[in-house]
Amino acid sequence: MAADKKPFERLPTDVVPTNYKLELRPDLKLFKFTGTLDITMDVKKSTNRIVLNSAEIEITSAKCGGQDVTVTYDVEAETVTLQLTSDLAVGETTVSMEYTGILNDQMRGFYRSKYTHPDFPNEERYAGVTQFEAADARRALPCWDEPLIKASFDVTLIVPKDLVALSNMNETSCEDVEGGLKRVMFARTPIMSTYLLAFIVGEFDHVEGRDSNGVLVRVFTPTGKKENGQYALDVAVKTLPFYATYFDIKYPLPKMDLIAIQDFAAGAMENWGLVTYRERLLLVDPVNSSAFTKQLVALVVGHEIAHQWFGNLVTMEWWTHLWLNEGFATWIEYLCVDHTHPEFEIWTNFLSREYASALNLDALDNSHPIEIEVGPPSEVEEIFDTISYAKGSCIIRMLHDWIGTENFRTGLGSYLKKFAYKNAKTEDLWASLEEASKKPVATVMNTWTKQMGYPVLTVEGKQDGNNRILTISQKKFCANGDSSGHESVLWQVPVTIATSKNPTAVKFVLESQSTTVTVEGVGQDDWILVNPSRQGFYRVSYSATLLSPILSILGQLSAQDRLGLLNDTFALARAGVGSTVDVLRLIGSFISETSYTVWESLASNIGSLARLFSSTDCYEDFKRFALKLLTPSFARLGWDSKDTDSTLDTMLRSLVIGQLGRYGDPDMISESKRRFSDHVSEKDAIPADIKSAVFSAALSGGDESIFDHLVALHDKADSNEEKVRIYSSLGNGKTETLITKCLDFATSDKVRPQDLPAVLMSLTRSCPDSRERVWKFVQENWTMLKDRYNGQFLLARMIDVSTAGFVSEERAGEIEKFFSENPWPVAARIVKQNCEAIRLNAKWLQRDRDIVKEWLASQ
Structure with a gap:
């Protein structure tokens, strides 16, 4: 100080x-x-x-x-x-x-x-x-x-x-x-x-309805767009009574307004009875919105309406307990959408988004505990992060599974009634849940909220007649693979063990460093799965003898278990306690995968490897590997929607087209350019669900004319969703000229300040040259950016976007030096986290580059 x-x-x-x-x-x-x-x-x-x-x-x-x-x-x-x-x-x-x-x-x-x-x-x-x-x-x-x-x-x-x-x-x-x-x-x-x-105060149109309890619900939109508020209205009318029933407390206000704001820094804000949103998180065009947007709107509406009880009716005592607001609302938004929109299979999405991102961040030495002391409000922005939202939601989910639905609801209702119109701390919630469940909630959960990180459970086993005797031990999972110095750190870990015959064969809390568990009625050839559906917030490392039977029936596992196994294997390889070649082999076994949400994680993991190898001489072989993996899914789905498509098939089609374009499939790029040309000439419009993918693929193999056409589409678009699609595509040009044009566009008056990070992100995900240019741009324009975003978390977001994904010690040192000379306290932890991740990437590449190169060449 x-x-x-x-x-x-x-x-x-x-x-x-x-x-x-x-x-x-x-x-x-x-x-x-x-x-x-x-x-x-x-x-x-x-x-x-x-x-x-x-x-x-x-x-x-x-x-x-x-x-x-x-x-x-x-x-x-x-x-x-x-x-x-x-x-x-x-x-x-x-x-x-x-x-x-x-x-x-x-x-x-x-x-x-x-x-x-x-x-x-x-x-x-x-x-x-x-x-x-x-x-x-x-x-x-x-x-x-x-x-x-x-x-x-x-x-x-x-x-x-x-x-x-x-x-x-x-x-x-x-x-x-x-x-x-x-x-x-x-x-x-x-x-x-x-x-x-x-x-x-302003000019707005609106649509309105009443929920089943008679509460007036209105969605306010920019003038002339009220039909774009109908989807959110339908979601809100279902969501309000769901929560009133779940919490056993009526919504206490006479009306619920949701309103789209055009200049808005956050995603949404839960003001009691008047929730504000960015346009793209509330408005759904009946013709031109994608299934992904509908899913996102349903989740964000669910999140903010949950706050009307959890946060507004009962409020944290101080910002130290922010996670209680945000972690809980993030968990229950998925519970609500699972109720209102079962077609989204939303809990698997939870794993690919909240769970995976929380595990990745919380393995770093520069993570932080869920509960962190906050002083002045200027420090609050720093903890509006993945730990408060995503990890918070994951440990709430783990707690819910451990004590059971009825105990959880009873304790939660008691907590909300006891502290209605008052303030509460984390300990107050634990006390109510403990009373309802008769389980040591505070003792167990304090190990998750008051200390940083999470464990990896190492599982070994031997056969004893018709029983399997497992030895399960825990240690802190560290992204660098070195847990030395953390030997005394323990969690109280709710553990579930599934077998081929029983999905909940054993349930217990691991309180010590190691324990032995007997699983009865398991034959020599039967498989055993620890942490089915990934309810617990930890990773699992199996011995070879336990892993082999699981891999042999991989396709029979649930999407959640396939996804979890993939992400654990990937993280262990990155940490140097597993093989990157084994990860590639495992990824290759997903060639027939049909689940959108599993593919979402596959694409993320492949993308991380792509960034790692993008400047090496094996990158062309890596792209061929990625294209080989993606091709069967495209052959099944094709370009055009079918009557038999599920909602998730529709979302997967877009993902696969986008990934094929990203890794340079010549047929995909050629067809994307043709379809883009027809779209621009108004000969044949591109369907909303694949627009972003086609825009990106067309520009990745295109020239300045495609960039200029995208900007023209942006200029005449009256939908924020359409503009965001274009922002996410404009960085895909690979030439120096296109990168420069993209940066010039990003800082023009055409882009609202809130949307600049989206344009920069599209560049950083495109190619190494683009990533370098974005980092240089932030350095050269630091004074302008500070002035424009003074007091806002958006600058921290830009720092995150511009410093992530590099793969060299030299770059990490350069970033640290710049921000020591140009400090921005709200982003101090982000800088440390990204520099740590950069050094991990550099070590990972140095460690596995040769064996990966050899394996890819053999494919």
Whole structure:
């Protein structure tokens, strides 16, 4: 900590709010707003000073309990102190303020979002939008901007008569005022944290319906796009009652609004009763949206609506417990979508996305525990990461499986009722689940939340008549393969063992470093599987005698078990405790794989190997290996959809076409260019589900004219989904000219600041030259990027994108040097993680390059 920087302190609680009465008048032309605020307070201890949070606000007048007030600001601490002439008496009092603020363009606080109206496409217009998590309500009103300090809110907005005004609660009155304005009043909110407050002013259309409990549900869209809100409305109408039943608590607000925002830094935000989304995560075009987009929208809607109970009704005490909000919502979004959309087979997707990414990150020395002490809110952004969301969801899933569905629901319902409209810590949830299940939940789960990493279970066995005697031991799994120094680290591991005859033959908790387990009724030729369906958050390493029977029946295993076995084998090879050639052989055995979700993991693993070998002399052989693996799936699926296709077949077709294009299949690239030409000339439109794949493949074998046509398609697209497809394709050009054109486009006014990382990512995944250029771009434009994304996590995202995937010690050292000279604290852990991963890649390549080259040549 710098010597001149004051240590962080939470706000004093001598005085706390019980109600905010807020009236705001935003000016969407001058980008300012004025506010009047009456805060009813509970004076718990007599004092003559009140300290609140405030940032970029000027208080023009203030009175408290009849006293005049002296106002002083602490810009660094983002606080304002109201100094009174005499002490306040214990009890209730009111402070009244008038103030002004800025409608900024930083996508935080109360900010402006630019858009165009379909009837006036050349005219820039602005909406007023809020994003307050983690600590930006203070940019809209002076307040106690900490999750623990809850209050109710009475919101009034004075806005132009022709605009829509929304807040957390239902509108109670609307009256005209002079100047072509209207005063819109909203009902009082429940007691809630400031980061969940929201208000929006702009031009919107909407669709609406009611759920089975009579709750009004509305989806707000940009003008002219209300039909694109229908899919999300259908999902929300099913989702709200699912959660009300699951939690055994009615949704406590009279309405549920979901709204698409055009300038939005996060993916979505769970403001109570008024959830905000990026357009592509809410809007579904009935004709031009892909099955992948529909799946994504269903998951994100499920996630944010889950927060209405878990996060909003019961809120974390401090950001240290953020994982409890996000990990739980990530787990239950999959449970909900499995209920509302079984065709997605969503739990296998969970493994290929949340589970795999969490295991990969948490094996690094520079990971962090799920529960990590957080000081000032500026530190919060650093833990909005894979550990909080993905690992958090994985250990919730493991806990759910261990204590059972009924115990879990009973304990969860008890927790939500006990802490409704209050705040809670992780330990409070464990206590409720422990009471319901009569199992030592806290003892077991603390080993997963309070320490970093996870174990690998080594499994060996011998036959004893009709029984199999297994020796199972645990040690910390380290991405570098070296667990020395971690010998004392243990987890309490819920273990399930399946056999060919019994899916749950044995269940127990491994509490020690090693144990012996007898599995009865298992013959010499029977297989045994540890951690079926990958409910437990750990890897498994089998002895050769146990692995061989599993591999012989690989195709008979569930998609979840095939996927898990593949990813464990891959991780062990990367760590140097397994063979990369064995991984390639195993990948090759998936040549007849038909599951989209297994292919999602296959493609990820193949992509990691491609990045590893992309600058070596065996890369051409590697691409031939990849194409050989992909060809049978394309032969089965073909270019065009069939009546017999499942939803997942549709998604797999796109994945396979994209992968064939990525690895240079000449027929795929040629046909993609032909179809792209027909699409551009409006002769024959490319179906939505394969658009992204065709765009990418066409450009990977194309020239500047294809790039220019893609930009032209972007410029006339009125769908954010279509634009994101193009962003993910534009980096696929392989020439220096195309790479330069892509970077120039990325920083032009055509790309909203929130979408720049998507364009950069398409470049980093294309080829080594593109990856190098992106890293150089970030260095050369560092000052511009800092200014543009000041205070936002999007810059951390760009740092992640631009520093990942390299394969040399030299590059790791260069990245470390740059960020030591140009520090960005929110991304400090990301830089360490990526540099560690780069060094692991370099060692992996050095270790296995020759044997992989020899094996690929033999194929």
